[in-house]
Amino acid sequence: xxxxxxxxxxxxxxxxxxxxxxxxxxxxxxxxxxxxxxxxxxxxxxxxxxxxxxxxxxxxxxxxxxxxxxxxxxxxxxxxxxxxxxxxxxxxxxxxxxxxxxxxxxxxxxxxxxxxxxxxxxxxxxxxxxxxxxxxxxxxxxxxxxxxxxxxxxxxxxxxxxxx
Amino acid sequence: xxxxxxxxxxxxxxxxxxxxxxxxxxxxxxxxxxxxxxxxxxxxxxxxxxxxxxxxxxxxxxxxxxxxxxxxxxxxxxxxxxxxxxxxxxxxxxxxxxxxxxxxxxxxxxxxxxxxxxxxxxxxxxxxxxxxxxxxxxxxxxxxxxxxxxxxxxxxxxxxxxxxxxxxxxxxxxxxxxxxxxxxxxxxxxxxxxxxxxxxxxxxxxxxxxxxxxxxxxxxxxxxxxxxxxxxxxxxxxxxxxxxxxxxxxxxxxxxxxxxxxxxxxxxxxxxxxxxxxxxxxxxxxxxxxxxxxxxxxxxxxxxxxxxxxxxxxxxxxxxxxxxxxxxxxxxxxxxxxxxxxxxxxxxxxxxxxxxxxxxxxxxxxxxxxxxxxxxxxxxxxxxxxxxxxxxxxxxxxxxxxxxxxxxxxxxxxxxxxxxxxxxxxxxxxxxxxxxxxxxxxxxxxxxxxxxxxxxxxxxxxxxxxxxxxxxxxxxxxxxxxxxxxxxxxxxxxxxxxxxxx
Numbered sequence: 001x002x003x004x005x006x007x008x009x010x011x012x013x014x015x016x017x018x019x020x021x022x023x024x025x026x027x028x029x030x031x032x033x034x035x036x037x038x039x040x041x042x043x044x045x046x047x048x049x050x051x052x053x054x055x056x057x058x059x060x061x062x063x064x065x066x067x068x069x070x071x072x073x074x075x076x077x078x079x080x081x082x083x084x085x086x087x088x089x090x091x092x093x094x095x096x097x098x099x100x101x102x103x104x105x106x107x108x109x110x111x112x113x114x115x116x117x118x119x120x121x122x123x124x125x126x127x128x129x130x131x132x133x134x135x136x137x138x139x140x141x142x143x144x145x146x147x148x149x150x151x152x153x154x155x156x157x158x159x160x161x162x163x164x
Numbered sequence: 165x166x167x168x169x170x171x172x173x174x175x176x177x178x179x180x181x182x183x184x185x186x187x188x189x190x191x192x193x194x195x196x197x198x199x200x201x202x203x204x205x206x207x208x209x210x211x212x213x214x215x216x217x218x219x220x221x222x223x224x225x226x227x228x229x230x231x232x233x234x235x236x237x238x239x240x241x242x243x244x245x246x247x248x249x250x251x252x253x254x255x256x257x258x259x260x261x262x263x264x265x266x267x268x269x270x271x272x273x274x275x276x277x278x279x280x281x282x283x284x285x286x287x288x289x290x291x292x293x294x295x296x297x298x299x300x301x302x303x304x305x306x307x308x309x310x311x312x313x314x315x316x317x318x319x320x321x322x323x324x325x326x327x328x329x330x331x332x333x334x335x336x337x338x339x340x341x342x343x344x345x346x347x348x349x350x351x352x353x354x355x356x357x358x359x360x361x362x363x364x365x366x367x368x369x370x371x372x373x374x375x376x377x378x379x380x381x382x383x384x385x386x387x388x389x390x391x392x393x394x395x396x397x398x399x400x401x402x403x404x405x406x407x408x409x410x411x412x413x414x415x416x417x418x419x420x421x422x423x424x425x426x427x428x429x430x431x432x433x434x435x436x437x438x439x440x441x442x443x444x445x446x447x448x449x450x451x452x453x454x455x456x457x458x459x460x461x462x463x464x465x466x467x468x469x470x471x472x473x474x475x476x477x478x479x480x481x482x483x484x485x486x487x488x489x490x491x492x493x494x495x496x497x498x499x500x501x502x503x504x505x506x507x508x509x510x511x512x513x514x515x516x517x518x519x520x521x522x523x524x525x526x527x528x529x530x531x532x533x534x535x536x537x538x539x540x541x542x543x544x545x546x547x548x549x550x551x552x553x554x555x556x557x558x559x560x561x562x563x564x565x566x567x568x569x570x571x572x573x574x575x576x577x578x579x580x581x582x583x584x585x586x587x588x589x590x591x592x593x594x595x596x597x598x599x600x601x602x603x604x605x606x607x608x609x610x611x612x613x614x615x616x617x618x619x620x621x622x623x624x625x626x627x628x629x630x631x632x633x634x635x636x637x638x639x640x641x642x643x644x645x646x647x648x649x650x651x652x653x654x655x656x657x658x659x660x661x662x663x664x665x666x
Contacts, residue, residue: 131284158255
């Protein structure tokens with residue numbers, strides 16, 4: 001889309017795919033476990049018919065979600081771009097619905113790096129910024145790059161516009 | 165510059181105190197009032213309560229151990245978490261307010277609490293020290309002030325609101341609008357305030373029915389009155405006059421004596437007949453203008469003007485408000501007044517419409533709502549008023565309704581990027597009620613462009629602007645040509661030209 005107008009170029013860490021696959025898998029496992037228990041209880045205590053119907057519908061959705069969670073990490077990685085210069089933080093993401101965001105550095109109020117156990121395993125960090133009206137997260141960068149980016153954004157964000 | 169520090173251990177004591185205070189009611193209820201109760205409900209209640217207390221105590225201690233702070237010469241660094249580690253940086257320049265409070269608890273230990281407030285919204289909006297020694301608070305505050313010495317953060321924000329006096333004017337104020345009797349008449353009709361009486365009349369009718377018990381005393385005076393057509397006609401006329409009069413009086417009380425004036429920095433509005441109220445809006449702080457027209461207002465040639473503004477920060481509170489200038493201005497007057505009051509805003513009347521193909525896209529786009537409703541109707545096939553095909557009729561009516569709404573929306577949607585004199589973005593949309601949104605580029609705090617698969621195919625995109633306000637003001641247009649979306653991004657990128665930094 002806005003490719004000609006120096007659209008963001010930098011990409012996420014490739015390990016992001018693995019992290020997403022694993023976290024999705026964990027979520028799916030828990031989800032199916034809960035469904036399994038519910039089905040067991042349903043049969044055991046012979047609940048009302050519509051509950052069974054509801055459970056079946058839920059299972060269908062969960063299956064679709066499960067398949068999607070195998071595809072989604074690859075698509076997401078392929079389409080994620082970011083960039084930060086003195087003026088703007090730019091994010092571009094989404095395969096099916098593509099989104100290009102422009103956040104002026106002067107409007108950024110705080111910036112943070114975060115690292116959960118899964119991200120740590122692959123030496124990754126996420127960087128999130130908060131503005132006066134929204135927050136944005138770059139989900140997975142190599143730790144060093146993340147810290148660098150965070151400090152860079154903090155330096156740029158320090159600048160204050162005369163009238164906010 | 166300081167090293168990483170933990171917060172004062174007294175924070176834990178303070179939190180324990182708070183926990184005790186919050187659980188007081190539960191303790192009294194579960195262990196005093198229901199002390200002898202053996203009901204299952206109370207037993208489980210106690211278990212849950214104890215679990216909650218234990219968890220809270222644990223989390224208080226955990227938080228104290230894992231949370232740390234650090235100051236470098238430009239910003240706060242806040243550390244959190246053990247498994248989920250995070251480090252947050254908040255530049256000093258973003259601190260807008262410093263609040264210190266020392267309630268009883270703090271005074272006992274010779275401590276204080278201090279909040280460094282930013283422009284953010286939500287839980288993380290401030291850097292908070294719940295309990296901190298006087299010395300450390302003093303140290304951080306002076307450190308912060310010396311680090312940001314040339315741009316004073318606190319408390320002078322440069323916008324002291326002038327006292328607004330009711331009734332008389334400072335000489336340099338220009339009066340832009342005073343409501344006349346004609347305005348009030350028009351306003352009372354367009355606001356439909358006379359309709360307010362209808363439910364009253366309705367309930368009055370039923371009440372009288374009950375009082376006179378019409379059914380049983382068929383000979384009653386009331387019944388006889390009601391039964392003659394001329395009496396009914398008189399009642400209807402009287403009630404109509406009464407409700408119109410009521411509407412006018414109501415509107416008069418609310419919008420009579422309305423006056424909009426301004427000087428070089430502020431807009432002043434005073435209103436009210438019995439209770440006069442007056443307030444001022446800083447021109448500098450106007451974030452966006454909106455011109456609204458309902459269907460009736462369009463017929464009468466009226467419009468309402470709304471200003472989204474950020475209130476003064478010096479008051480200590482972060483006020484973001486939307487002010488209506490006057491909801492029933494004649495259209496040409498509204499435009500002229502905006503030009504007068506806010507000369508830095510220019511509204512361009514010529515705006516671009518969406519391309520033709522968007523019309524077909526909008527019309528042919530599946531309506532999930534219609535599909536679901538039709539699905540239900542098809543399944544249940546309800547018979548309404550003895551009509552077996554009712555479901556079909558309902559479905560068709562709904563379809564036409566939806567298409568009509570889409571058609572009106574398409575018809576009203578316009579956009580315009582103004583690049584000549586000043587930098588503006590204008591969006592207009594609406595179905596029955598239209599609204600025209602105008603914001604200066606420097607006041608837009610963020611933009612984004614989105615495209616779904618269909619839009620990609622057709623060379624279209626949706627554009628959005630975000631402005632400050634409460635709540636945050638999102639505005640934008642769907643399905644503009646991609647060339648325009650590109651120009652829009654470029655336009656926003658050029659904002660650095662007009663934004664001055666300290």
